[in-house]
Amino acid sequence: MPAQTSDQRWAARAASGDESAFRELYRAHVRPVYWIAHGILGSPADAEDVTQETFVVAWRKLGTLELQGGSILPWLATICRFQAANRLRQRRRDQAHTSRALDDTIPDTVDVEEQVITAALAERIADEVGSLSDLDRAVLHLCAAEGYAYQAAAEELGMSHAAVRNRLSRVRTQLRGAVQEERDA
Template identity: 80%
Template sequence: MPAQTSDQRWAAQAAVGDESAFRELYRAHVRPVYWIAQGILGSAPDAEDVTQETFVVAWRKLPALELRGESILPWLATICRFQAANRLRQRRRDRAHAAEAVDEAELPDTISVEEQVITSALAARIAAEVGTLSDLDREIFRLCATEGYAYQAAADRLGVTHAVVRNRLSRVRTQLRGAVNEVRDA
């Protein structure tokens, strides 16, 4: 009989309740599971939650697992993808409920002309300022500030380092704050 791999041994031990064996599986696979979740969700906090949910589900389902290969990672990746899909569905439901929950009584009956002018001027100034950015800075701003990408996800998408995204986005935000303050002070 061929020797068992570490995953096979730990999975068998964890399946009968050995928490230290499950901790070994967790340590061995938490990073790849996290990166799978991060790739699907694009949000570090959500990826962390889904990673934990993946291992909670795995702990519950281990007694029924028949590990066919040497690694447990494909099984964990499948659980992770299902958990991430659930998270995405929950996000959509939350957004839909939040939109429905806006009570018209909370909305002002009128918006003053002055507020409309300030808002319009502010939007125009921000758009003009974003238009002066380099292509890379504009793309970093779009991904991180508009679409909510984590720095590392944006860096991976753009083929730059995490530090490049962090530093450039900080400069862009400072530049935009200056533009906003100009409009407010005017």
């Protein structure tokens, strides 16, 4: 049987009520979930709200999750898309009850094709991150997810500032390439 990924371990612990394990899942995936929400809603404030709603729903549903792959991100992305669609519907209802005209920037429907593309992209990114070395994942996590400066990440990992900068640059290039491949597919 293959070894469990950190997402699988954290999800199992969180499903049994371990809040610290859920915090680890949150820290690992809050930024990608935010950007999915922001891409759908176009509003930083709404994206923040939907991101929080996504993790509240995830916390409640973790007990029913059967994580097949290594990453929980595709599942979170699906929850996020549903929460964002709910937010769009709420916007339309709110605007319909005001004297202002409906904002043309809000789509009338949720584009299912775009949702499928977003899910495929999230899965592709998760796969790409999963293929990184442990050190590269640690650098990415500290700098991209936790917001560490290069020097702080270097001290945390016991390596040089330049090594962190170079590894992160290489990882970002690799992830951009994966995103572009997915979009071109």
